[in-house]
Amino acid sequence: MTLTQYGIKYAVHIITSNFGNLVAKVCESLLRRRHLSLKQLIGFTELTPQQVKNSLLILIQHNCVQPFSFDQSEGPKVTQYIALFDNIIHRGRFAKFLAVVSQELDTDRELILKDLLENGRLTLKQIIEGAESSKSQGKDSVLESFLKLVNAHFVERCPAPEPVLEQATKQEGPAKKRGAKSAKMVEVPETIEQRVIAAAAPPEAIRFSIMIDSEADACGGKSDNMSVGEKRKHATLEFDAEFGSKDEVVLWRANFEEFIRCLRHKACVENVRARLDDEAAVVLRAMLKATRTAEKKVKTENSVPLSLNTIYEEVINSEAGRSLTVGRVRDLLSVLCDSSQERDVDEDESYSADLKKILELAQDDEVESIVLKRYGKDAYTMFRILSLAGRPIETDKISDMSQLSLVEKNETPKILYNLWKDDYLHMERLVVTGARQSQFLVWRVDKPIIWKHVLDEMFHTALNLSLRLACEEERFKEITDLPAHKLLGEMAKQWQLYRNVILVLQASLLKLDDALMLFHDF
C-alpha cells in the first residue's frame, strides 16, 4: 500500500518521540524518498556523517530500517537503506503485543518480550542476562520461556544484515492481473519494500530454530540441539553464510507479523460477536486458534480448512463452548463460512471462514459511522445506499431510494455535494444528447480510493492526538515532577485532572489504532 501524506507525518512523530529529532530527520528522508545510500542521506539531512551513521544504527537495531544493495555486475556495491513504514507504526502497539503474549501464554514470557521490544534485537546471551538481572529467574527457566515464545512464533531470528536485491528491469508498480493458469503461482511482491523484506527474511527452516550449540557462551556450553519447527538443513551452506554461522552471532527480535495475525483474528472474532452472537464468536475463535500456525501470510482471505470434528473438539475444549452441540456448531459454521465453497460429500466436511468478508463488513461499518457522525443521518442513508449498490446512481434515484420524508428533494444534491467535496463520494457528469441535450450527475462509492482517504484521515487524527498528548505532558510537567507527599489540595486536583486527561487521550489513541489496523494491516 502506498504511503499517505499523514501516514508519513505520523511515522516521523513516532520516531521523534521514541528516538529524538536526529533519528527522525534521517527516518523522514528515507520515508519520503523510498531508499537512499549513506552519501545521499548525509546530503539530504545536512547532518554530519557520524550523526547519520548513529541514527541508522538505531533505526536498524529497532527494525525500522533495512539495509540492502542492488546486484551490480560492475562498480562497487553501494548499500541502500529503506524505511519499513509498518514496523514504525507498530511501535505504538507494543503494549498490545505484550497483552497478546500474557493472554496466549503467560506473564512470565512477557519479560523476555518486553526486553526485545525495548532494545529491538538481542542475542540469546543478552536476553538471559536481562531476564536474570530483572527477576530472580534461573537460566533454565529463562530458556524455557524463550523456547515457548519461539515455538509460538512470537520471537524470530533477525533478517539478513544486507540482502542483495536483483535490479528490477521495470519500475515497481501494481502487479498485473494474472490469468487462471498463473493464479496458482505465488504472487510477486510489488513494492521495493516488500522485495527487500522478502530477500532479507531467513528461510522458514531456520527462522524459528534455536541452535544452542552455536550460542554456547549464552547457555553455559550446552551442546544439545534444540530445534523449533523444522530442523535446520545443513546442506545449504548459503544459509550459514548469511544467517549466523558458528562465528557469527544470532540475533533475535519480536515477530510483528505474528502479533498482527493475532490481533487480526481477535478483530474478526469481536466483529462476529457484534454482528451475530457469542456462540458464533466462540466457534470462529476455535477455528482460528487451531490453524494460526498453518497460516502462511497475515492477510489470508479464508482461514485454513478444518473438518467439523476438529472444529467441534476445539470448541468444547474452550470454557465458553462446552454447552454447544454438534448441530449448533454446524449451523453456525454454515453462517460463518462462504456458502459457495465446495464441500466433501462424506461426513467429514471441511469448513473455512471467510475472513476477508468479515473484515470488509467491519470496514464498511467504520466508514458509515464516520459519515453518520460528521454529516448526519440523511447523508449516512445516502452513503449506505451507494455503498451497497456498488455502482453509479443518479441524483434523483438516490432521492427516491432513500425515501427521506424530512428532507426535500433539492436538499439531496447539497448533501451529496458535501460528501463529494470531502472525498467520500465519486461524482461523474453524464451528458445525454437526444432531442435536447441534458446533463445529470451520477454518484458512487469508490471503495479503494475512499478507504485510502479514510486511512489518511485516521493517520491525521492519530498525529493530532499524539501532539495533544505531548502538549498536555508539557503543560502538567511541574505537577508530575512533584513527589507524591506534596500533592495536596489544589495540586492533588490538578494531578487527578492530568491523570484523566492522559488516560482519555492515550486510550483514544489505542482505540483509533484498532481502526487503523483494520484499514492498513488487516
Place this chain on the structure above:
Amino acid sequence: MAYRGRGRGGFGGGGGGFGYATQVPFELFPDIDLPNVKGILDPDKKINQGKSEEENLVNQSRKFQKIWKGSPFYLEQTTSKERQNTEVERYSDRLKPKTTIRRGALFDILELKAFPQELTGGSRAQQPGRKRVRWNPDSELQKLDLFEKLEQRQGNNDGKEKKEGEGEDEDEEEEEEEPEEDFSDDDYQKNQDFDDDDDDFNMEDDGDDEPLL
C-alpha cells in the same frame, strides 16, 4: 455568515454586504470537557490490580516511552549537560530494582557484526565493547576547530617548526594559545597591488550603454 475581508458570500450566492471578521486569539489546544470513556474511567470494568484493560495498556505504553527517552537510543540535535548528567549512576541506585539491563552507551548494546560495514567502520567491530565512548554531536566541531588552529600555526611557522599539537590526542579539549597576528606580510601594509580605481587600466566610460529615452 462570518467571512474574512470584503466581498460577497460564497456558495449559494447569498450573504451580501461588507464586513470584517472579528479577530479571535488563536489557541492551539483549547480546553475541552473530558468524556467518560467507557472502560477507562468506568469503575465497573476492572480486571487486574483494580485497573481496566485499557488502563493497563495506557500504563504500559507510557512505560515504553519513558524507557526510550532515557536510553542511549535517544539522540537530540542539541546535547544539554542535564541529559548527560542523568546517565551518572549514584551509589544509592545500586539497591534499586532494575527492570531492564542497563546497557550503558549506544555501542555497548549494538552487535556490530549485524550492521553494514560502512556504519560500523570495519575496525571498530574488533574493539572491545566497553571502551566505546558515548557519541557526542559536538565532537565533529571540536575536530574542525583543532584542525583550523593547527593550520594557522603551520602557516606562521612556515613549516619549519614541528606542530605542538601533533602528538596529542585528537579529542583533547584544552584550549591552545592563539598565535599573535603579524601584519608584516600583509598586502595592505605593503601597499602592493593597491588599486585606487583611478589608474591607466580603467577605461573611460563613453556612455554608449545608457538607455535611450
